[in-house]
Amino acid sequence: DVKVTQSSRYLVKRTGEKVFLECVQDMDHENMFWYRQDPGLGLRLIYFSYDVKMKEKGDIPEGYSVSREKKERFSLILESASTNQTSMYLCASSKVGGSGVSLVTQYFGPGTRLTVL
């Protein structure tokens, strides 16, 4: 079974703090993704990575950066957290199949509910 883990289920931070959200997958997947989920807005893609040290912006990258130094780990960084970044953050991974970034199923972690005060 694919296992995607996230470092924290719940996190409370102060405005202006630097925040790291970690995601690890154990299935040797090439692709990894970060989403945020907000009521009424569904899931929105922040960043994705299709290989080590490779990253691409998703639909809402502003205020975020990412790091992928190892294949199994994908970190989301909030350089200076703001209250509008209070949200549920979901990490996912998938294996490359044929052509295209996300041809096959994305498997999700349990999510990190971040509150910025």
Added chain:
Amino acid sequence: AQKVTQAQTEISVVEKEDVTLDCVYETRDTTYYLFWYKQPPSGELVFLIRRNSFDEQNEISGRYSWNFQKSTSSFNFTITASQVVDSAVYFCALSAMDSSYKLIFGSGTRLLVRP
């Protein structure tokens, strides 16, 4: 442009009722994939099914069944004899070349199954 519409925001049923969750998608690609995910209160999105655009066969898995109709651009999900444990938010999603195969999610349908 790719789009997924789940018109039902919330559905409430009594246990053992059958319930169908609707999903309508838009894409100009001929090759695409459709997914259903379940998000229980714990928060994790659980993969349920993936279909590709060339396979219109309906699928049944236990109490779950999926009806894929290209003619109406729909990929509906039916739960037969619903149970309280089915209570969750269900998301339909689309992946196609036009969107670089990124997952495009619908807004989700919250299903409440009452005992």
